[in-house]
Amino acid sequence: MSVKIILKKIILIFSILFFLGTSLIGCDKVRQLFIERFDKLKEEQLSSESSKDIILNETAESNASSQIDKDSPPGETVNSTSAVSSEPAPDSEATAETSKREDINEILDLELQRKYFTLGVESFEEKNYVIAEFYLNKIKYSYNILADHVLYYLAKSQLVQEKYELTEENYLKLKINYPESIFAEKANLEYADLFFIRQDYLTSEINYENFIKNFPQSELLPYSLYQLAVCMEKNSKFISAFENYKRIWLEYPENEFASNAYSSIERLAGDKIIDTFIPTNDNLYSRGEKFYNLYRYESAIAEFTKILDSDSTSNLPAELHAKTLFKTGMCYLNLRDYSKSRDFLLSCYGKFPLSSYADDSLYFLGRAETSLGREDSAIDYYDKVVKNFPASNYSDDALYRTGRIYFLRDEIDKAKAYYQQIINQYPDGDKAQDAYWEVGWIEYRIGDYSAAKNTFSDMVSRFKGSQISTAAHFWKAKSYKKLGETQEAVNIYKEIIAGKSYSYYTFASIKELEEMQVSPDFTSVNREAMPYNPEISEVLPEVYKDIENNYTDSGSGNEDLKFSHIDKVKELLLLEFYLSADREIEAASKEFEEDNMGILQISTLYLWAKDYVNSQKIIAKYYSKLNSGLNSPYRDYFYYLLYPYGYKEYVDRYSSEFDIDPLFVLAVIREESRFNPEAGSYAGALGLMQIIPGTGKSIANDLEIKNYTNDILYDPETSIKMGTYYLKRQMDNFSQNYYFACGAYNGGPGAMKKWISKWGDMEIDEFIEYVPYDETRNYIKKVMASYFFYKILFEKS
Structure with a gap:
């Protein structure tokens, strides 16, 4: 299929939507119904694999932010017009359906299946939908381990090409054969969208209602309610349409469709179709x-x-x-x-x-x-x-x-x-x-x-x-x-250390004993349990034996094979499709949360997928159970999962550049955001290192970061670079004192200088208790506890 033909088809879709929009809310807003549905839901991370909503394919130039769902070098963007491989691009005839037997005979080899899947998704990301369809068609009958993934990308690739019958067929296969798929929610909604685009409003109304019934907790519910209301208008069900518009406006006021819904209500009232709507107090x-x-x-x-x-x-x-x-x-x-x-x-x-x-x-x-x-x-x-x-x-x-x-x-x-x-x-x-x-x-x-x-x-x-x-x-x-009762003090310090709570007071007790020249009898962590140990599977066989990637029978072409979410996780991690793997892990969690080893396995999978937030979250959820029920080395591994060396490349790079201990940077990140790059606070702090936008602008000027916006604080590398620089500045401001530096990072350097002028001559434990800000006082304790523990886990001897 030539580029000219593809462009004509895209223009045709725009034309259809413009026609639909002129009688409802106008072209620009109709376009929003589709192109913004996945883009603006940050929680829907998988949308970075589907780039923009393909129903409209709004632009050919996507601001280079839609990166492939494989890790790319930092700063590298995808060229939407480049070829995906050195192989010649298939012509339009090559994209047609080939026979099932011919496909299977051609690609029984698992490595070739993986290659075609990767090329298919990469082509999809680059908006080369014809090529994506070509590769995905070649494995749709044989790459069974990721069959639902193949069907989803294939259906969307065909949708943008206006191959509606094939699109409908593949969405139906996905809906019926893979109801537990991570794509089930999106496939059901997009199936309804398909009929909307085809102006079959009766069928689309039924399918939007089914979606709302089957996925009542979906974050896409406001969109589906809006689409349902539009269909009801088209089907002359004006009162029902009004009720759905009103529901969006009342129940989802923060949603992008709320203002559109209210405009639709005003339009219906202006046309004398419904009574004027006056919101009550x-x-x-x-x-x-x-x-x-x-x-x-x-x-x-x-x-x-x-x-x-x-x-x-x-x-x-x-x-x-x-x-x-x-x-x-x-x-x-x-x-x-x-x-x-x-x-x-x-x-x-x-x-x-x-x-x-x-x-x-x-x-x-x-x-x-x-x-x-x-x-x-x-x-x-x-x-x-x-x-x-x-x-x-x-x-x-x-x-x-x-x-x-x-x-x-x-x-x-x-x-x-x-x-x-x-x-x-x-x-x-x-x-x-x-x-x-x-x-x-x-x-x-x-x-x-x-x-x-x-x-x-x-x-x-x-x-x-x-x-x-x-x-x-x-x-x-x-x-x-x-009181001079030294032995009583020593006994209590040892008792605190033996409790292994690893709180601030554990390490303060160690410091006290060392100053008293008494051995703290502190049992260190078994570093063989470090996740990055190449021999880790031998150290922790009960965790790793079931989750390490082994050969699957995916390449046999046997459609009767059933694959679990964990099977898919292993396959996706092998392909380095981390976001998809993350979604599959989430779907599999309930299967594994009943025993301690299963919890460690799920946390490990999240760690492999570089989802440090959920890796820690599941450990924290079962902290008491794991803390009391694990023995070494599994208990030691439990600590490593609680204190991950997240974003290691960036932490090491910028801690070296700014000459600060990377373990101190890790401690700050852990206590600020638990490694969540999208973290925010009531005070307006953003990102991994929770930088206040005003402070961020000042740091950006110091570091000569051009075109500063608050959004860059959500970028992990940028947040770590800026936060590490600012943390080092506090270390320099306060004579390399870690306690004062992290207190200044949280409470402000001005406040810290004032407190030091009043109480700076006290012992550090006493000084901390004098800090008048509850948040800062507790923050110092938490960061320093994490720092001491990171040193136990990772500091080189």
Whole structure:
């Protein structure tokens, strides 16, 4: 088939969609129905293998971001016009269906099947759909291990060429023969799309309804609802169409199709087909709350403002009015606009002092006032919470924050009194642990080590098994040491180390014993269990015996063979199709999660697929079970899976360039994002190393990174480069002190300098406890614990 013919077919598809769109929402928006469906769903990582939605094939130039689902060298992009191999491109006749027997006879060889599959998917990625179809057709009857993958790419390649009958046939095969396929969801939806393109709206309506029924949790549900509504319009079911448009607008306000749906409602009303739709205040609040829960505070404020600015405010139900004022105040609080937050929260309490949001408003008024530097006013609001709403969930929090204000003012007796009030009045509250801790810490600080010892001892028994119990145990030892009871201190430090929690206090205890010139009796990790050990399968046979890639019988042409998701994972990893492998692992997880070895196997497969997030996540999910049920070397391997050497190439490259320990960089990445390149935070930090966009722009200028946008912070290499540079800068700012550097990375160098000026002469363990930011105080402990453990796992002797 010539290029000219292909172009004509693509133009024809555009023409059909333009025709459909002019009577509904216009050409540009109709095009969005297809081309943006997979592109803009970041969670749908597999879409990078299908590049853009092939239904439209929107552009021939795709900004070079659609890389092949094989690892390419960093920065290398795919040339959409290049040939995929040195073999001559097949002509149009070569792409036609060949006989099943001829195909099988030609490619019984497994390696040739793999080659054709790779060439087929690469051609698909490069938008060479004719060539993709040619290669995939050659293996569709014999490459059984990835038969559903072959059918999916084949169907989409044929769809863009307008070979509708073949497309329908292959989608049906995929739907019927492979209902558990990772492509089942997309195939079912695209099957409905196929009939939509062919203007068979009755059939497409039925299939969109089936999709919605069979995949109710799909992230593509808003799109399918929208398409269903369009079909219903075409089929003159206007009321049903309206209901679906309204459902999208109400239930998925953040979705790209929500605005299109509302425009369609307005169009139907303008054409006098339906009555004018006027959203109720409850509708507006529901949308605002959904935006709020998605951290889209500006959008939430826009919805809440419509309620508060309406002419009928005086007639608003008191509960709705109160919660709208409260949520608006909370939006501004999270946006750090504390003055506006204060205004709305004060309005909520002032107008509705007995509402269910009154105690909440008072508490967060205290938070806002504290952030504005009005500590006395904050204390007043906190006291009102306790006095007026003693049963509130926020009462113990209000007491705690009041105590904290007095503590940082060095009004120690007042601080201790508030903490003691929590212990006495709210012994089962969620701040009881913290209150005990603060009392013990105050006693330690003022030199009453005997009282501190007793308080910490009480905590160890009262909160046994919790993280704060370990912290209390450590400070109990420090108290013994201050009292001169050295052996008691040594025994406790050894007990903490023997617990193998590998928390900050494990390594702080080791340091204490070393300073006392006492052997810590620390059992190191068996490094033979390192995942990168070439002999690992001999060290861990129960993990590796079933997941290492062995020869499969895929090349036999025997269609009766059945392959599991794990079989497919092994095959895809061999081909280095990591994103597809990742999806297959996810589908297989439930089969393996019942025993410890199965959990380790799933985590290992994720690690091979370079999905460090899920590799850690499944270990964390079963942490207690694995921690208590594994023996060496499997327990040692468990630690390596919890602390992966992720993105090794980039970490090693930039830690060397900026002269910083790569293990320290790994520790920061682990605690910032758990190796998730798409991580974000309520504070706006982005990417692996959680860089604030404003800081990112400054770093980009230093590193001469051109055309900076916030989106580049999601790129793993860029994030590691920028984050490592900034971390090294903090190391230089604070005399190569790891504790101060990571604290500055989190809390800011200005704040860290202020804290050092106040408490910098203290022992480091004491200094950390003085850091006033809860997040930064805990961050230092977590990063340093990870750093020490990474050194145990990977530091060269």
